[in-house]
């Protein structure tokens with residue numbers, strides 16, 4: 066069962082952590098039988114299923130799950146012309162689920178990801194670990210060499226400034242994968258049989274000023290702290306690039322988290338990624354990105370956000386302006402992407418008018 070809160074000495078049934086404060090977002094083009102394996106952990110939670118591809122296809126959801134399902138017709142009906150910012154025929158469509166959710170937390174998972182076992186052979190409740198990661202602070206300002214100091218059996222090491230031990234609010238929890246690792250197409254082609262069997266029992270805060278490759282397969286985040294920045298960029302149908310949706314979101318998110326003093330963690334939990342997508346198809350989707358990212362990364366490393374950018378939305382709009390000005394020179398795609406970033410924020414604010422915003426610097430949510 067998901068991590069539960071038990072009242073000592075009481076017969077009160079335990080309640081899964083954040084049961085009514087977290088949505089599980091699943092992008093899919095398949096039937097969702099994979100949920101059977103996750104049932105003990107996911108059943109108490111509300112699912113938001115984003116059906117990609119042909120909206121006339123019926124997606125079967127196993128009995129007993131509480132869910133809402135959106136297909137492309139729903140996205141177009143809800144967003145109208147703003148639906149243009151939501152990718153079609155790509156897992157990037159999942160970000161629509163983040164937008165329509167009304168909960169404080171979101172966990173997103175691919176439908177070819179299953180429950181993994183830890184070295185003791187115990188099933189890993191990935192959702193419970195993500196919740197622990199999100200509910201405990203991050204340490205982006207000073208690296209703790211004993212990893213997560215807030216974890217049972219660990220602490221800050223000698224020399225760690227006491228003034229920094231309160232840490233920062235955690236905005237993102239990035240989980241990993243046993244079996245099929247999230248390799249890019251060239252690596253997949255060179256190492257077709259490589260499987261990840263290494264279970265590293267650690268959760269690390271990604272230091273301030275450092276970017277990372279965010280994978281959308283096993284990802285949780287505080288929607289109230291960073292949701293508007295979790296736009297999975299324009300990919301799939303009609304776009305020159307694919308499989309960079311989550312990467313794009315991760316780079317934007319990390320720059321904004323650094324600016325707003327929010328934390329990003331990576332490491333536990335693991336899940337079992339079962340399906341290797343076709344490396345040749347992936348290469349066609351990725352190849353421009355493999356060249357472009359040699360310019361994109363320096364762009365994000367040098368992106369600047371002024372002190373007037375005191376909400377995620379303001380940060381994101383500022384980034385979109387810089388994308389248009391600096392990356393637009395590489396390819397017209399980035400002009401289109403910059404416009405889509407603005408459309409995303411407009412759509413987000415339209416669907417979430419009363420969202421709290423984060424004041425810069427203290428990471429504390431401040432009502433609108």
Ligand SMILES: O=c1ccn([C@@H]2O[C@H](COP(=O)(O)OP(=O)(O)O[C@H]3O[C@@H](CO)[C@H](O)[C@H]3O)[C@@H](O)[C@H]2O)c(=O)[nH]1
Nearest residue numbers: 092093094117154155156175176177280281282308342
């Ligand atoms: O057109 C599509 C294709 C797939 N989906 C759904 O998205 C996820 C991921 O699909 P899949 O597991 O087939 O592909 P992977 O290459 O393993 O995906 C990972 O790589 C990155 C792609 O950007 C990303 O980090 C992961 O998603 C499944 O749930 C499919 O059902 C879709 O919605 N539309």
Ligand SMILES: [Mn+2]
Nearest residue numbers: 175177340342
């Ligand atoms: Mn997959």
